[in-house]
Amino acid sequence: MGIRGLGLDICSISRIQRILDGPRAEPFLNRVYTEAERALCGRRSDAASAYAARFAAKEALVKALGAPPGIRWKDMEVRRQGGAPYFALSGVALEVMEARGLEAFLALTHDADVAAATVVLQSKGD
Incomplete structure (x- = not known):
């Protein structure tokens, strides 16, 4: 079935630093x-x-999913174990992904004062 969703988000690193x-x-x-x-x-x-x-x-995943109601920030945990980053999902995020038969692919990058993420959603098994 191919790509079923795409999300992109950028975040100001200095904005996060001010919050911290x-x-x-x-x-x-x-x-x-x-x-x-x-x-x-x-x-x-x-x-x-x-x-x-x-x-x-997290913002990119929400966009790729079409902002499902009830999704929470902590439903989406970003992990990395020696390679590409990935999501460990729970709650509404997991329910929506499973109901739609999707898997997520995540890319992260940083440059200067910007962090960015891209999420591609694909049907499982494609």
């Missing part, structure tokens, strides 16, 4: 990122860049 440096850092981090994402990003010297890339990835 401000009084709303903890509520923002708790609302948007899983514990595993926080542990990984928080120990990096370029934490704002890592958080921005994951924020862009």
Whole structure:
């Protein structure tokens, strides 16, 4: 069946840095990122860049899915194990992907003050 969805998002790294440096850092981090994402990003010297890339990835997936109602930030966890980044999904994100028979492919990039993510949704088995 081929490509079933495409999402692209960019995020300002300095915007995320301002949030991290401000009084709303903890509520923002708790609302948007899983514990595993926080542990990984928080120990990096370029934490704002890592958080921005994951924020862009989550936004890109939501766009690719057509913004399904009820989806939550923490339904989408960005992971990387030695290779390409990928999503570990739960909640509404997982339900929608399974109901539609989809798998997601994720690409992340950073340059200057921008982090970007592209998500391609494909029918499973294609």
